[in-house]
Amino acid sequence: MTSAISLQKLAKHYQVPEREAGLKAAAKGLFKRQYKNVKAVDEISFDIQSGEVVGFLGPNGAGKTTTLKMLSGLLHPTSGTASVLDFEPARRSHDFLRQITLVMGNRNQLSWDLPALDSFDLQRAIYSIPTDEFKKTRDEFIEILELKDLVQKPIRNLSLGERMKMEIVGALLHKPKILFLDEPTLGLDVTMQKRIRTFVAEYNKRYGATVLLTSHYMADVEALCKRIIVIHHGKLLFDGNLSQLAEKFSAFKTIGFTLENPATDLSQFGEVVSTDGSRIVMRVPKEKTSAVTSRLLNDLAVDDLTVEAAPIEDVIESVFAVKKEAVE
């Protein structure tokens, strides 16, 4: 099977004007500007197979959006190569653009004052979708996302979540093979996030589409992505599945147990994260887990003891805390 998406040492550097604060520095900048070279994406390489759903993670400013923009043909790479469905994205060939879509959680493309149906019609014209096929796809998506009562209302009268659902319908009407989803659930409530996740999963299953998804909500990633790619300071930090990520980056494990006498001082065993009646959850360094567990069982009257990997949020937090020097 050939890769749907392939990156070879892909890099994007920006020249960013830089000056000190204050009037004098600003005036100096009129004549001679100082530039700083920022490596937004620094030689990253990976392959994504057709039909995969991959979570693309990294803190703000890690280079995720820049990468997605290079892959969707918006930005020309400084060096390296990108290949999407065997096309070079930066050439923006129409055959390529017809097979991809880019959804950005913080941007709208549907006409603000018009009902979504009118904007959908425009998408049909742009992508030259045959009318019958267009209607079938549109009605199917509208039904799955339960938008029937909303498609005739102007977009501006919809809630954020409803609007996002409409955006997703609009972005998928041409049934793209590659989905670049940049924070599609940004700012949405839990139910709405879940609805959108389910839809993306359904779309992937039904059409065998390849999905590259960035999100700050770990629930999105856990539900959708078997594989995770982490970038930080423009460099590739990790590429593998979620459990491997926890294995590699988490320094801690959590131990949960029930204690007969909750008043017992536990500070010698580790850090107590939460206490709920007699149920206690502790965080201990990974290498001490077995020692602490046996001591707890020997010294105290504990019940229902469980040892778990740290929650994914904690893992991500420790990944994001990696310093720039350590990445290089």
Next chain:
Amino acid sequence: MKGIKLAYNYLRIGILNEFQYRANLYIQILQTFIALATGLIGLNLVFSQTTALGGWSKPELLAVMGVFTLIGGIIRAAIQPNMERLMEEIREGTLDYALTKPADAQLLISVREFRLWQIVDIITGFVVLAVALSQLNWLIDLWSVLGFLSALVMGSMMIYSFWLIITSTAFWFIRVQEIANLFEGLYAAGRWPIDIYPNWLRYGLTFLVPVAFAISVPSQALTGRLTLETWFGALAFTVFLFLFARGILKLGLKSYSGASA
């Protein structure tokens, strides 16, 4: 073919959008009326002192005013709104959605907006023109009509290309709104026929801002002043300006980096 279909669909959306704001129609009628009234008063003031201005009689100048209003309407209906949106999107980095579509980028950014109510200006322009021509006892002859219509198309294309060049510089300079405002001032100079201005200004207007071509050439066609050389000159200049604008836009798109995130 696809381009026409796409333009039609955007036009449709633009019209639908405008119907949401009916009040704009009334404001537009008022604006056009005021502009027309001031124009007419100015013209009458001038001709209360003299019978000809730079070789142009009063009805001929009325025809120029008609063309001025007409092309102004075209600019504000179809050219300016698209260019302003492009400028805004370059500055905010929101051009992304337009660039991920399988359509010619220039076509797409040029047809996305349409201000329907500016049609009031276009109609008024035609009416003024008709009045002027009747005062001139103009006999409809095929060649001047063709000359006029082709000059109108070329003039609009020139102004479009000129706007596009200015707007595309936003890819490098980010804030070009001020330059765009300058255009409106220069366009106002087109209210009078080009030959009444001193030479230096005339060339400035013709080559820097193709206002002269856009307004004077169609007016010349109607008043029997248009020579074949001028017509071919205008054609060559239109093609050149269009290709140049397209080149600049392509360069700009290449350096487009989009405001992050």
